[in-house]
Amino acid sequence: MLRQLIIEERRFPLAVPFRISRGVKLNADVVTVAMYQGDKCGRGEAVPYARYGESVASVIEQMEQLRPQLASGMGRDELLAQLPAGAARNALDAAMWDLESQLSGVPVWQRLARTPGTAVVTALTVGIDTPEQMGVAAARIAGVGLIKVKVDADDPAARIDAVRRAAPHARLIVDPNESWTIDLLRDMQGPLARARVDLLEQPLPADADDALLAFSGSVPICADEACHETRDLPRMRGRYQAINIKLDKTGGLTEAWRLLRAARSEGFKVMIGCMVCSSLGIAPALELAREAAFVDLDGPFWLQHDHPDGVQLQGGSLLPPPPGFWGG
Incomplete structure (x- = not known):
């Protein structure tokens, strides 16, 4: 047909x-x-x-x-x-x-030999702003389990410190989105350690990450822009300790599932991430989320209006959409 x-x-x-x-x-x-x-x-x-x-x-x-x-x-x-x-x-x-x-x-979920979807703890993101405003934003979500802090090369220590003071108990992911140099990365080891950051995501440009081969830091470094699909994994060795899997990078759940299994077998920590999107973009990624050490699927919560029958946020927990929304 x-x-x-x-x-x-x-x-x-x-x-x-x-x-x-x-x-x-x-x-x-x-x-x-x-x-x-x-x-x-x-x-x-x-x-x-x-x-x-x-x-x-x-x-x-x-x-x-x-x-x-x-x-x-x-x-x-x-x-x-x-x-x-x-x-x-x-x-x-x-x-x-x-x-x-x-x-x-x-x-x-059944075709992947899984159990039905359950709630997972997702990161909620604090975007770049002044340290004061980032502290205000973090205070609003201080009770959640995981916060992602967006920074650039402009005084990232002050921004991270403001978030940590406002949310003293949350786990933190810091994401410079390729904006740091290796010198800034070295200088940031003390502030990252003091803020008890759990993961540092793609600090250097993907095409400049050879510098990580000779670097040993206090916080695990996660590849995002540097790793798209399974064939990229060999290059990640010695540079990164974790991999951020996004379906828009892998080209879908089929390849993402292969990358997840390969990354775990090689000892990488796994993060499941997303772009800013609706629940329809998140639903397939949820099939992988329970296998991840870090989940960052808050894309729909930046929208004015998402699908009414999509994912829901309860505290810092992401609730899957009801059966029939996507995937049977």
Whole structure:
């Protein structure tokens, strides 16, 4: 039976600006896929990311080029062979997982030999601002279990310290988004240790991380922009102690599941992250979240309006969407 494919751009305005070292985001611009076969429909969502040379237009063009093969029944393994890792493949892969589960009556969690989804502790993010305002933001969420602190190269110690004072008991992830130098990384070892930071995410530019080979710090370093898919893992050895897996980087749940297992077998800690997106982009990532040491899936909570039947936040715990939202 032939499939029908609907590809659309959707914009989700943010409730407040999202500031990181490379800029400010006011909207989440996503690409959604609805894949119909008979009376069943599989859905997927992806976030094109300019850091990886993507745009909404380029992602839609990648999908459209495969429309004939997709309509005639292309599977996930063939999709991996036809498209590189990235947002286009992620949205299509998610739609395929969802459609397969609807057609078979077997939910994704069961196909992965898992138990049904349960709540997980997710990081809540404090974006870049003045130390004073970051302290105010952290105080609002001080009771949660995990906070991610966005910083750049402008006095990161003051910003981290402000968050730690406002949230004395939360675990902390610090994320410079590639904005530090190796000298700044060395200088920050004392402040990171004093703030009891649990994880430092991608401090150096991905193309400058050879400097990490000769570096030994007080806080485990997590690869984000430097690691997209399983074939990147050999290069991570000696540089990083953890890997941030995002479906928009791996190109979907299929490759993300492989990367998760490979990273754990090689001794890396695993973090499951996301772009700023809706619950439709988060639902597939939740299938991996219970396997991770760190979960950072707060993307939907930056939106003014998410899907009403999507994920929910209870304290610092992320509750999965109800059955039928995605994945059976």
